[in-house]
Amino acid sequence: MERVVARSREPPGDDPVLTAVLARPDDIDGWRTVARRLAAGGVAGDTIVWQVGDTATDLLGGDVLPPGDAPMFTVPKEFLAVASRVICNRDAERFALLYTALTTLRTRPKLLDDPADPLVRRLYDLDKGVRRDVHKMRAFVRFRDVPDPEGERFAAWFEPEHHIVRLNAGFFARRFANMRWSILTPDECVHWDGELSFTPGATRADAPDGDALEETWRTYFASIFNPARLKVKAMTAEMPKKYWRNLPEASLVPGLIAGAAERTRMMIDAGDKAGMSNAAVQAGAGAWVRTGDGGPADALAELRDDAAQCKRCPLYGPATQTVFGEGPADAQLVFVGEQPGDNEDLAGRPFIGPAGQLFDRALAAAGIDRTRAYVTNAVKHFKFEQRGKRRIHSKPDTSEIDACRWWVDHERAAIRPAVTVALGATAARSLTGKAVTISRERGRPLTLADGSEAWITVHPSFLLRIEDKAAAALEFDRFVADLVAVRERLAALAGAG
Amino acid sequence: MSHLDTRAKLAILADAAKYDASCASSGTVKRTSIGGKGIGSTEGSGICHSYAPDGRCISLLKILLTNSCIFDCHYCINRKSSNVRRARFTVDEVVRLTLSFYKRNYIEGLFLSSGIIGTPDYTMEQLVRVAKELRTVHDFRGYIHLKTIPDADPALIEQAGLYADRLSINVELPTETGLNKLAPEKSAGRIRTAMRELKAGIDDNRDARAKYRSAPRFAPAGQSTQMIVGADAATDSDVVASASALYSKFGLRRVYYSAFSPIPDASAVLPLVRPPLMREHRLYQADWLVRFYGFAPSEVQDATDGGGMLPLDIDPKTAWALKHRDDFPVDINRAPREMLLRIPGMGVKTVNSVLRARRQRRLRLDDLGRLTRSIERLRPFVVAADWRPLALAESAVLRRTLVKPERSQLELF
Numbered sequence: 001m002e003r004v005v006a007r008s009r010e011p012p013g014d015d016p017v018l019t020a021v022l023a024r025p026d027d028i029d030g031w032r033t034v035a036r037r038l039a040a041g042g043v044a045g046d047t048i049v050w051q052v053g054d055t056a057t058d059l060l061g062g063d064v065l066p067p068g069d070a071p072m073f074t075v076p077k078e079f080l081a082v083a084s085r086v087i088c089n090r091d092a093e094r095f096a097l098l099y100t101a102l103t104t105l106r107t108r109p110k111l112l113d114d115p116a117d118p119l120v121r122r123l124y125d126l127d128k129g130v131r132r133d134v135h136k137m138r139a140f141v142r143f144r145d146v147p148d149p150e151g152e153r154f155a156a157w158f159e160p161e162h163h164i165v166r167l168n169a170g171f172f173a174r175r176f177a178n179m180r181w182s183i184l185t186p187d188e189c190v191h192w193d194g195e196l197s198f199t200p201g202a203t204r205a206d207a208p209d210g211d212a213l214e215e216t217w218r219t220y221f222a223s224i225f226n227p228a229r230l231k232v233k234a235m236t237a238e239m240p241k242k243y244w245r246n247l248p249e250a251s252l253v254p255g256l257i258a259g260a261a262e263r264t265r266m267m268i269d270a271g272d273k274a275g276m277s278n279a280a281v282q283a284g285a286g287a288w289v290r291t292g293d294g295g296p297a298d299a300l301a302e303l304r305d306d307a308a309q310c311k312r313c314p315l316y317g318p319a320t321q322t323v324f325g326e327g328p329a330d331a332q333l334v335f336v337g338e339q340p341g342d343n344e345d346l347a348g349r350p351f352i353g354p355a356g357q358l359f360d361r362a363l364a365a366a367g368i369d370r371t372r373a374y375v376t377n378a379v380k381h382f383k384f385e386q387r388g389k390r391r392i393h394s395k396p397d398t399s400e401i402d403a404c405r406w407w408v409d410h411e412r413a414a415i416r417p418a419v420t421v422a423l424g425a426t427a428a429r430s431l432t433g434k435a436v437t438i439s440r441e442r443g444r445p446l447t448l449a450d451g452s453e454a455w456i457t458v459h460p461s462f463l464l465r466i467e468d469k470a471a472a473a474l475e476f477d478r479f480v481a482d483l484v485a486v487r488e489r490l491a492a493l494a495g496a497g
Numbered sequence: 498m499s500h501l502d503t504r505a506k507l508a509i510l511a512d513a514a515k516y517d518a519s520c521a522s523s524g525t526v527k528r529t530s531i532g533g534k535g536i537g538s539t540e541g542s543g544i545c546h547s548y549a550p551d552g553r554c555i556s557l558l559k560i561l562l563t564n565s566c567i568f569d570c571h572y573c574i575n576r577k578s579s580n581v582r583r584a585r586f587t588v589d590e591v592v593r594l595t596l597s598f599y600k601r602n603y604i605e606g607l608f609l610s611s612g613i614i615g616t617p618d619y620t621m622e623q624l625v626r627v628a629k630e631l632r633t634v635h636d637f638r639g640y641i642h643l644k645t646i647p648d649a650d651p652a653l654i655e656q657a658g659l660y661a662d663r664l665s666i667n668v669e670l671p672t673e674t675g676l677n678k679l680a681p682e683k684s685a686g687r688i689r690t691a692m693r694e695l696k697a698g699i700d701d702n703r704d705a706r707a708k709y710r711s712a713p714r715f716a717p718a719g720q721s722t723q724m725i726v727g728a729d730a731a732t733d734s735d736v737v738a739s740a741s742a743l744y745s746k747f748g749l750r751r752v753y754y755s756a757f758s759p760i761p762d763a764s765a766v767l768p769l770v771r772p773p774l775m776r777e778h779r780l781y782q783a784d785w786l787v788r789f790y791g792f793a794p795s796e797v798q799d800a801t802d803g804g805g806m807l808p809l810d811i812d813p814k815t816a817w818a819l820k821h822r823d824d825f826p827v828d829i830n831r832a833p834r835e836m837l838l839r840i841p842g843m844g845v846k847t848v849n850s851v852l853r854a855r856r857q858r859r860l861r862l863d864d865l866g867r868l869t870r871s872i873e874r875l876r877p878f879v880v881a882a883d884w885r886p887l888a889l890a891e892s893a894v895l896r897r898t899l900v901k902p903e904r905s906q907l908e909l910f
Contacts, residue, residue, distance in 0.1 A: 231551055
């Protein structure tokens with residue numbers, strides 16, 4: 001497979017540059033064969049260009065392979081073991097570094113016994129990177145079932161850092177010997193059906209996009225987490241964020257962190273014991289166990305599934321996911337916000353970032369139980385401008401609000417709340433279909449086109465933007481007062497009904 | 498109890514199991530599913546398939562069979578008088594959940610524990626049935642850890658050992674006084690007896706296998722235990738003493754420490770404070786010093802303050818070094834392995850690399866820098882070919898320079 005040929009170009013020195021071609025980026029056998037001949041022929045490392053793949057077309061000149069009967073020589077076993085992993089590293093210098101080590105070994109056979117030597121250190125670091133990647137792949141591959149008339153079959157999508165698919169295939173074969181499975185990656189795919197086979201790289205779209213059991217796994221992840229001990233750095237050190245997008249449980253993390261302090265407080269609170277246990281159970285399981293009563297809950301669930309595919313406006317492109325509303329299907333109270341922010345976009349849940357936390361405080365101050373209200377947004381995708389690494393919130397325009405209004409209307413139609421509260425001008429526009437001045441309309445009920453009742457107040461993020469502390473406190477109180485008025489109105493409506 | 502589906506039960510029974518710190522899936526025999534009928538393998542080191550925001554790894558499906566319990570231990574969320582929701586898995590549900598999680602590569606295996614229902618024997622029998630079904634009906638070759646019930650019939654424990662990789666009995670609290678106060682129905686004596694029997698079983702099996710290679714394996718990953726730290730008055734010194742007794746008497750593979758965690762619907766006897774997580778971390782470091790760094794338990798205790806507590810701002814090895822400044826600096830080119838292991842900031846791997854490299858040539862400071870993560874921490878304590886600290890190890894300010902500045906708040910994202 002490998003060829004060694006000379007280029008016509010002349011290097012600055014006297015020797016011609018040799019191009020060594022390897023079949024694959026992790027082609028240890030090819031590298032070994034070529035490197036052995038070159039080293040035996042005394043070819044200096046800096047005159048070799050290592051290339052992967054068939055690049056014969058842009059090569060000129062003929063073979064300059066050193067004679068095939070070049071003397072064989074031996075290297076320590078450890079070098080071959082290390083080299084077989086280092087070659088999988090994505091570092092472009094790996095072939096050259098290994099070649100330098102190989103030629104050095106001929107004069108210094110004990111090279112590897114000096115881990116403090118810069119070259120050895122470098123190789124060991126490359127080795128370590130590969131071994132870590134191998135370990136993480138074993139940990140973070142998530143199989144999803146693939147419908148197949150012949151019986152159970154699984155496939156996973158994984159994005160390894162290095163070229164480790166072949167190196168790692170044996171592990172999965174030994175573990176899942178009696179299962180049919182495939183692991184798809186951008187570089188190369190591996191399949192097992194009693195024997196291993198490899199195919200070229202694939203895309204995420206080629207892999208299944210879900211598995212019915214993932215909700216159960218997410219329930220487990222959320223329930224095994226102990227909110228009384230938050231060690232976020234310990235988690236991200238071992239489960240770096242780059243792996244998160246392929247882990248079904250990872251989207252729960254921001255929400256779990258945001259809710260941890262509150263849940264711990266509830267545990268410690270010595271007050272209402274029965275209430276506390278209920279709260280603990282809710283916190284552990286409530287958020288994603290559907291009530292499943294066949295009525296509004298099913299309608300909402302269906303809406304949510306459809307909204308996940310929404311392309312009614314261009315915002316779906318850059319956003320991570322649709323952030324649909326959340327809360328019980330029989331809620332008497334619906335809150336409509338503006339649009340998801342950075343946190344919400346990543347977690348897929350509304351009102352969990354800084355504004356959401358302020359919202360929670362205001363609700364608590366007003367005596368409203370958020371878990372009994374349905375909370376959603378006028379626009380379901382995060383609109384932002386990228387500035388460096390940060391994503392800066394950008395206000396949705398009327399065409400986007402109107403496009404997304406379809407979802408808000410259906411959510412409200414399914415739930416049929418007694419009162420809907422618009423948080424901010426965007427929400428007010430979505431509900432009423434026209435521009436609304438909040439200061440003029442807040443604090444009193446309005447009747448919407450469908451005959452239902454709406455209240456308008458500010459968006460919590462408005463409070464976050466007020467810099468003067470006293471003014472902010474004042475506005476917070478006004479916000480709470482609006483919420484109290486809503487709570488009282490709900491009680492009155494319930495009494496009347 | 499209303500009818501709960503498997504997922505609702507899982508929410509309750511995983512929530513109830515999370516106070517058990519152990520999640521190890523390592524140290525058992527090597528197995529693969531090649532040539533078998535089922536799935537599963539164990540290849541030495543364990544794999545953590547996920548991490549929760551509490552920093553703990555998720556390696557095994559860690560659940561209780563039921564969180565109903567006839568005992569009333571104050572520290573336990575599942576005690577009889579607690580007001581938590583109760584649930585119970587069937588054997589079949591646990592088996593199916595384990596297999597379907599394993600097939601999707603979520604877990605390394607199962608860690609099954611249970612509240613005591615009916616009698617200890619009945620409860621143990623249920624746990625064993627799960628393991629037996631996984632192994633014999635489904636030929637499952639992944640990892641199984643069973644919690645054993647101290648009062649159960651030894652014949653049941655013996656069966657458990659045939660199917661499980663690891664068995665464990667929790668000593669619960671570092672001292673007998675603590676146990677009597679917080680777990681009045683549990684007896685330190687009975688727990689010790691059960692651990693001794695387990696050790697005998699494991700030892701007998703080793704002998705049997707030395708004679709007959711076909712003898713069935715008994716708990717090849719040994720036994721472990723857990724103690725809760727911070728629920729009673731025991732000091733770190735007490736904890737270290739208790740752990741070292743457990744290691745030496747019962748041949749334990751691991752002693753887990755669990756910083757006492759405020760639990761919902763807590764008993765009035767307990768302190769309701771957030772757990773000192775750093776204390777738990779320091780105790781694990783102390784545990785490592787004894788198991789891998791050649792420290793005697795008394796030397797670790799020597800690193801504690803007047804009240805028997807390990808310092809929270811520096812690790813126990815550094816604390817020990819600061820109390821024994823005469824032993825430093827250590828010459829990395831000449832000192833024996835035992836002494837290299839005592840250098841603060843120098844791990845076992847670095848020590849091994851130093852020993853290997855110095856056979857080739859005399860090591861300089863930048864050589865050491867390539868072998869360790871932070872040369873700055875080591876400098877005051879080492880002598881190299883081109884480096885000798887300026888009496889830094891004696892300097893009064895040394896302690897301050899070794900303390901990492903406290904982060905005021907965790908970052909949210």
